[in-house]
Amino acid sequence: MIGGVAWETLGELTLRHLYLAGVPLLLGLLVSLPLGWLAARSRWLQTPVVAGTSLLYTIPSLALFIMLPLILGTRILDDANVLVAMTLYTVALLTRTVADGFGSVPGHVRQAATAMGYGELRRVVSVDLPLAVPVITAGLRVAAVSNVSIVSIAALIGVSQLGMLFTDGFNRNAMGPIVVGVLACVVLAVTLDAAIAGLSKVLTPWLRSGAGA
Amino acid sequence: MIGQTFQWLLDPANWTGQGGILAQSLAHLRYSFLALLAAAAVAVPIGLWVGHTGRLRWLAVNLTGAFRAIPSLGVLFIAVLLLLPRLRGEWAYEAPALIVLVLLAIPPILSGTYAGVQATDPAARDAARGMGMTGAQVLRQVEVPGALPLIMSGLRSAMLQIIGTATIAAIVGLGGLGRFLIDGQASRDYAMMAGGSIAVAALALLVDQVLALVQRAAVSPGLRHASAG
């Protein structure tokens, strides 16, 4: 027991939280990669794509959780609502960063790759994408941290994860579970953040050369 | 479900009167702008000071990141449990929620302001001093106008944060459009929940667009050209 919460419960809720925040992170990345690439590629697609996706971010999360059953035809308690909402937020945050990431690839590098005979798709995957990794992972870290925080709000519509500790504590007028829940959320966010930072380092060995950037 | 939701939204009875959509929208706006003003009154001067002097830079840089990790719902409950027993009077129920709204809005404004001042062209700052501007003149005539785009961005993201948090603050008794979401759930009235959600989303979009217009009007066209080219 910690703060009136059984370790087992805490573990279960943390796993649920990781699932609800983490899976959308991957889904969102898969969607924003092509979107961001499109935005970086064409000047006149950039404004609508970037502005359109960031518009999603203006919708308050609780409102989005409740509105999605209208569109998806799901039940209000369905995990799918939270997964889809979090994916949308991830796309909203990441599309701009992915576009910036692709935009940060030096033109001369791209031209050299094309001159050596890379096809467009192959060049994007094996030259542009690796070089855009530092910028994209920076955005991914922001999205991960904010996802973990937002997911907890889903407790208000009864989807279980660490946020349940908040409502539970509040209803029983008990500070313990709330504090445990907040701390668990922060630890989860920091861990995800560090994991992505580590992954980024592994993916970009050329940035580690002794002298630094 | 869609039909019922629209029926609810289109029913004039839900719009007018005490607790109607209009009244709750106004309440929501009132809380939000109040919190934004209070947060800006704290965050903008500190951000300007940090940016101008370069002191406490780590604070401005790390604050937004750290605050983003803190779940607003948890903080809201903690604030209510801590403060409610100590408060009296008609604001007793609203004060804890408002305090949380202000607290959560400070980091984005602070870091936006700081980053804006930092982004001032060092050559422009050097020229300003070299021409005989005092520190205050450099700040007012060069750094603040240059920082405006990022200050406004900070205010906009703070406002989104505030509107969202004010929505969930209905659970602790704050008025505003969040009431429909929370009360609808309590009475198992999905049409009310969904209708309220649509209203809140529309309000957030509207406010953001209005702030975007303010930003456009406030920022010098000279800076727009710079960012476009």
Added chain:
Amino acid sequence: MIRFEDVTKRYADGTVAVDDLSLEVPRGGITVLVGPSGCGKTTSLRMINRMVEPTSGRILLEGEDISQRPAAQLRRHIGYVIQHAGLFPHRTVLANVMTVPRLLGWDRGKARAAAIEAIEKVGLTQDQAKRYPAQLSGGQQQRVGVARALAGDPTVVLMDEPFSAVDPIVRGDLQAEVRRLQQDLGITIVMVTHDIDEALTLGDKIAVMGYGGHLAQFASPAELLAEPADDFVADFVGKDRGYRALSFAAPDVAVRPERTVRVGENVAAGSGWVLVADDEGMPQGWVDVAGWGGPVPAEKVRRFGTVAEAGASARTLLDAALSSPSGRGVVVEDGHLVGTVTADQVLAAMRREGHVATPPGSPEEAP
């Protein structure tokens, strides 16, 4: 008028930026501080308007110790131009140039008039005055920087690497413009550059600064080229200093009259190189009359060779002679032919006047 008295700048970490500098910048004219990067030239310049405070020693402006005047107030009376112009991006060109007059407390109308005058002085148009800096080219932005420094009617203007961020052609224009402005306004310009060519082109006096922030030599360009104080200066002034020195000698060369012909006029075969002029007597080019005679066809006229103005420097005269196909350099006055000179004549005149030493055993004077 600006006097450095035993000025030293030592930073907290112990590095000495300027080491015991004593120097008197004369009134009027352009004084250039030149040296490799890290020699303390920019620090020295920035001490004049108290952007940097000396660790010891003092600086006098018109006999008055500048540390006695409030820094901001002092700076408003000293023009300041920096490398990247440092224009305020949110203000129009006009508003940028109005900055110092407004800081001086002039009313809007007077400040505006002064700004417009300064903008016109640097060769920008009223239309450009309404634009924002981002809408101008780099060279135009630097002109705005100069206008902004002049608008408050300063007697002293400091320039820190003002032209090193613009391309060479624009740089040449700006240098000429600054020279003209200095003469028209009679102001004192103190300029920092790392480019010895710029220093030699613009400077009336040049302070060469060496590593460790000490002054290696303070002299006119001609002196610097003829008598570098030490190996460092000789090295810094460069390999071509013999040629460069030619720019500062204007030998009195007797110009020889040159016969000219017009296009279509008859010339005798075997006349060699003949100078072609138009009806006004303006030289057009050379024609080689070797194996032919008769009327001169326009297409045979070769516009080879540079042309020297009468009284030009040895460098210009020699260049005209060396670049001419006939070996005779064309000398003009207001575009009209005066005559021609040969390279030998120029060198002989230089020897006679003592610009060039005469080695023992050489003929005293060539014709």
